[in-house]
């Protein structure tokens with residue numbers, strides 16, 4: 001079964017690490033599941049031990065492992081790449097998806113809060129890029145890095161000063177990494193998701209339908225994104241279909257940032 005999947009998929013023969021995959025409703029798990037369906041071997045990580053619960057949600061025959069990892073800790077990145085290499089041989093794809101947000105006006109926010117968001121989102125992605133580039137150069141196989149930013153890193157959104165700063169930083173980091181590694185067969189690209197159906201958004205829909213409608217009215221396509229909308233973009237960027245694409249960014253936002 002695993003072999004059949006591996007021979008037919010768009011990621012056949014590739015090994016991927018996907019961070020931030022503990023939530024069944026999140027973008028990381030949706031991406032990891034699609035990657036596995038497309039033939040990749042997947043190492044799914046998260047700071048939460050619940051990441052191991054996700055293993056049973058993968059299709060039969062998937063090659064998948066789960067482990068705890070704090071993306072802010074360089075030693076955890078080393079352990080993650082070591083584990084992926086030991087289990088699957090090498091690493092061809094990294095999806096830097098783990099992220100957090102904290103919302104408050106800037107004059108009411110502590111610097112500690114700012115730092116925790118930037119250290120997780122931007123610092124974690126920086127460390128991921130560093131160790132992916134090392135691994136992909138070492139293997140000589142090249143590879144693809146997909147960084148998950150946000151429309152909040154493209155346009156300003158109130159009360160998201162650390163989140164927006166971190167996501168804007170990820171967009172620039174992606175381009176720098178792309179330039180530094182273009183000669184090594186490594187590609188690095190960004191996805192900027194719009195507002196995606198998630199555990200965070202669903203309560204707004206239930207408790208405040210009016211606020212939810214205002215949210216929808218701001219999206220040209222008139223609906224929220226689904227995790228699989230983001231996963232499909234990640235699949236494209238991770239696959240050889242995107243072999244000439246590096247340093248680019250794809251907005252998957254129903255047209256939000258086209259306005």
Ligand SMILES: NC(=O)c1ccc[n+]([C@@H]2O[C@H](COP(=O)([O-])OP(=O)(O)OC[C@H]3O[C@@H](n4cnc5c(N)ncnc54)[C@H](O)[C@@H]3O)[C@@H](O)[C@H]2O)c1
Pocket residue numbers: 019020021022023025026027028045046047048069070071072097098099100120124148149150151192193194195196197198
């Ligand atoms: N949902 C949206 O509307 C939306 C929009 C734009 C961008 N994004 C981005 O997409 C990514 C996934 O978001 P999501 O909506 O699936 O949220 P989510 O909360 O379900 O997923 C994020 C995961 O990251 C993990 N995480 C947090 N800190 C970590 C750390 N230090 N080390 C390792 N893991 C850590 C969390 O435990 C969580 O499982 C995030 O980077 C987020 O900023 C989401």
